[in-house]
Amino acid sequence: MCISSKICNRRRIKDISSIYWRYHWNGFCWWSPVPDILYRKLRKSTSLNDLDYSRTKTIYENEDFLALPKMADSKRIIYKIVEYDTLLDSSNMCMDDWIRIATDIYKYYKFYDGFVVLHGTDTMSYTASALSFILENLGKPVILTGSQIPLVEVRSDGRDNFIGALVLATYNIPEVCIYFDHRLYRGNRTRKIDNSSFTAFNSPNMPPLANMGVDIKIDWDNVFPASSHKMRVQTELCRDVGMLQLFPGISSQTVKAFLQTPLRGLVLESYGTGNAPSNRPDLIKSFHEATNDKGIIIVNCTQCPVGSVSCSYATGKVLMEAGVIAGFDMTPEAALTKLSYVLAKDEWDIETKKKMMSSNLRGELTIKCQDKLILRDFEFLNAIANSLNLSTSPEIKDLQISLFPLLLCLAALSNDVKTMEMLLEKGGNVNMADYDKRTPLHVASSQGNLTIVNYLLEKGASVFVKDSFNSTPLYNAIYFKHFHIIEAMTRVGAHLVMPPTEIGDHLCQAAMRNDAESLKAWYLAGASMNLTNIDGLTAYSTAKKYGCLQSLAFLESVSKTPITDTNGIDSYPLHN
Structure with missing residues (x-):
């Protein structure tokens, strides 16, 4: 993220897009993809691009960057359109296209705060589910x-969807999502439910992660936690998967024909809570032979839009006894893409793959959990609630939301893992932020508390969230020169997302102060020592100019063993 001296927080969003143009014929109309029309339309749109602002901000030398008009909180969202050479109707999407989008996101992952993918609605839930895995x-x-x-039509819902997606892509929600009609959904929970209204998508078994009204309301309790490992892309998917929906009178010949080699995985859409005809031994035998003799993984999903697969009825138990795995409340789209992902894991044996299909990998399954609203073990919180005459659950929940961030940050300040663990058990969240938007990881990184930093990273604390000063936990560790914290966070994928001239300015100032430790901190964080400030000076030329011998010695030593994966000027900002 880039900063423009007290004016705005600049966030760059990559957008992989296609756009449609309408054709008319005898009173009918249809849409067909047209290259390059999106960028041209967006650049001229005053609601989607502040042209004067884009022109005056020379920090982004590439003119392809666009900027939303300034929002109420004075933030700016800077974004870039990247359009594929061959535009596709979403009905033509295939697994190769999922992998292409994923690898492009990985390629530019370090240079952007979030990613928006413009996609046709017909197969959007499949793509979102696949990308989540x-x-x-x-x-x-x-x-x-x-x-x-x-989007180019006057009555389009695309404008609101596009702006809403850009805004939410600046929030610390480390998930693949779908944004539609003022709601943000977990991608692998969605289904397209309507082809003629603006409410095209729904998440039948899970509430939205965010609602966009006058205020933006994020359901932080349901946001899937970040991982404590570096992001990577699985570029191999198993293509030998399929779907089969049961219907009254389905023949065993049809089922047997479907369960032939090379099929390796099947999503079986059954009735109700996962039921199949128990009076059809021919069908059950076919499923048993497929799972036990052929090693085909069959996942049982309900045909009902709402609800979960269980074994409450005898008609449901027959599938389980035949070796069919319960898909619980997974959507068919999520089950299919998850099967393709799991089956491609050659390092897993068949039993592990079956176990993974029943496990919650990306929030695609509902996990029953206890109510986290438990304050009885915190006497002083009860005292506060009583003194304020708070008695209802919503009131106590508001108190919890207000106080827990402060308590979590205090535990991080004290390097107190035991208290942190207790707070998390009682409803805290590792990414809760205080009044300055500082998370516990910000505090622990500033203090150099390695024990609590490692604990927070294991619990899914985000290394990318920014406080009100626009600082990430990594920047705090650099500023206070906590080398062990920098190394711990870079191991899990933390990286610098700053303009090269801004990094260059920090390096030159450190060199001029003869502060070799600050230079080392930036170096460990991945900064290229060859970056220049706005005057074109490098840290080395600055140190030489002012005779700063310690800075010169450090810069000469690292020049012999440069870091290959850096935020260097050659790779930033994005160029096509």
């Missing part, structure tokens, strides 16, 4: 959106 250890938001009417 392919993008392993995701730490930044990836939001798919689109429209029922193309």
Whole structure:
């Protein structure tokens, strides 16, 4: 993220896009993809691009960057459109396209705070589900959106969807999501439910992660935690998967024909809570032979939009006894893409793959959990609640939301893992922020408390969240020169997302102060020592100019063993 001296917080969003144009014929109309029309339309749109602002901000030398008009909180969202050479209707999407999108996100992952993917609605839920599994250890938001009417049309819903997705892509929601009609959904929980209204998508078994009204309300309790490992992409998917829906009178010949080699995985859409005809031994035998003799993994999902697969009825138990795995409340789209992902894991044996299909990998399954609203063990919180005459659950919940961030930050300040663990058990969240938007990881990084830093990273604390001073935990560790903290965070994927001239300015100032330790901190964080400040000076030329011998000695030593994976000027900002 870039900063423009007290004016705005600049966030760059990559957008992989396609756009449609309408054709008319005898009173009918249809849409077909047209290259390069999106960028041209957006650049001229006053609601989607502040042209004067884009022109005056020379920190982004590439003119392809666009900027939303300034929002109420004075923030700016800077974004860049990247369009594929061959535009696709979403009905033509395939697994190769999922992998292509994922690898492009990985390629530019270090240079952007979030990613928006413009996508046709027909197969958007499949792509969102697939990306949620392919993008392993995701730490930044990836939001798919689109429209029922193309963005270039006057009555399009695309404008609101596009702006909403860009705004939410600046929040610390490390998931693949779908944003549509003022709601943000977990991508692998969605289904397209309507092809003629603006409410095209729904998440039948899970509430939205965010609602966009006058205020933006994020359901932080349901946001899937970030991973404590570096993001990577699984580029291999198993293509030998399929779907089969049961229907009254389905023949065993049809089922047997479907369960032939090379099929390796099947999503079986059953009745109700996972039921199949128990009076059809021919069908059950076919499923048993497939799972036990052929090693085909069959996942049982309900045909009902709402609800979960269980074994409450005898008709449901027959599938389980035949070796069919319960898919619980997974959508068919999530089950299919998850099967493709799991089956491609050659390092897992068949039993592990079956176990993974029943496990919650990316929030695709509902996990029953205890109510976290438990304050009885905190006597002083009860005292506060009583003194304020708070008695209802919403009131106590508001008190919890207000006080827990401070308590978590105090535990981080004290390097107190035991208290931190207790707070998390009682409803705290590792990414809760205080009045300055500082998370416990910000505090622990500033203090150099390695024990609590490692604990927070294990619990899914985000290394990318920014406080009100626009600082990440990594920047705090650099500023206070806590080398062990920098190394711990870079191991899990933390990296610098700053303009090269800004990093260059920090390096030159450190060199001029003869502060070799600050130079080392920036170096460990991945900064290239060859970056220049706004005057074109490097840290080395600055140190030489002012005769700073300690800085010169450090710079000469690292020049012999440069870091290859850096935030260097050659790779920033993004160029096509």
